[in-house]
Amino acid sequence: MALTVIAGACLEGWRDCGDDVCPTSLTCVEDIKKGIHACVDPDEVNTCGNELVEVGEVCDDGNDKSGDGCSSDCLSAERCGDGVLEATRGEMCDCGADDFHPMDPRCNGKQNGADPSAYCSSNCTKAACGNGMVDDGEKCDTRVTVTTSCVDLRYDFGRPGCTAACDGLSPDPCGDWNWRAQETGTLSDLLSVWGTSNDDIFAVGDDGTIVHHDGQRWQTMESPTSEMLDAVWGSGPDNVFAVGYNGTILRYRSSMTRGSCTGA
Incomplete structure (x- = not known):
């Protein structure tokens, strides 16, 4: 599809379109990635494949095929960092990188690996430990208060912490008042x-x-x-x-x- 961009003054039958003008029969559309305007047939506005990245799209390469760096629905640039979670590509999260901004509310506006508190790591394969949320595969998070009591871990008082890898509870803050039986891992005297x-x-x-x-x-x-x-x-x-x-x-x-x- 060829885009029509016509320069000229304000003439009868024409309308302003960015720095240029469009015939009244066409619709002026902005490409939100490139920051340019173009004249498009009304039937092709907000249509994947019109070569313009419009609101709601991540990319648009002028076709409706996947596997070429832009999905057939224009909702994914088909790579980690495009801000779109693609489980079929092995991603566990994607908060975007570079020009792609987070769309998942769990990202809290932070892109992949932006800092230690970022929800998603830079390779999209594991949500970051310490991001303030208990993600899939984690037992806890170092920035989330553990609600379990140390009594559940066979101690007398305290509240457990979270291990540095977020893979289990740490009894370091726990304590005992008296003698308590422990598992030694052996039956030998x-x-x-x-x-x-x-x-x-x-x-x-x-x-x-x-x-x-x-x-x-x-x-x-x-x-x-x-x-x-x-x-x-x-x-x-x-x-x-x-x-x-x-x-x-x-x-x-x-x-x-x-x-x-x-x-x-």
């Missing part, structure tokens, strides 16, 4: 416990069992012995010793290297 802080505690016991607490949970550590271990002590978090039956001595370093020696 534990005979000794020692630690440097509330997020660095070791316990040892039968069959060479060693477990470690990182402030959130107990986890079994690889042990180089099956001998019973009945004591653990260290000079710091990177130098811990465990001793046990048959002269067993194990040493733990923060580099995760371990050694053992046996003797009478």
Whole structure:
């Protein structure tokens, strides 16, 4: 379709159209992307494929085909950053980039990856953690108050926080008043416990069992012995010793290297 743009003075049978004029039989239409005006047949106003990006359109390349950088309905530039969510292209969100502005109200007017609080990341594949909303795939958000009580996490008081990756609740703000049973991850008898802080505690016991607490949970550590271990002590978090039956001595370093020696 050829667009008609005619320059001239105000003559009878003509109307102003931007910096030019149009015959009264045609409609003056503005291209909101290019900022120009053109004369269009009334039947082609607000029609995808007329080569003019009109209100409600994201693009218009003069045809009704998809796959060429503008969808057949002119509502998508077919790329991340065009401000249109396209799940078929693997997008989880799209708040626009460059000349494309956010259309989704959840974007709060911020384009993809504009700052840490932006709703959508720059590659449209994951809504940003910390954007003030709990998005699909997230358990919480660092900028949203957690409503769960620490009591639900087997603590006595407090309100959990959110992990830095928004993938779970953090019990760091929680606390205990008294003794409380904990899951150790092992059925072996534990005979000794020692630690440097509330997020660095070791316990040892039968069959060479060693477990470690990182402030959130107990986890079994690889042990180089099956001998019973009945004591653990260290000079710091990177130098811990465990001793046990048959002269067993194990040493733990923060580099995760371990050694053992046996003797009478």
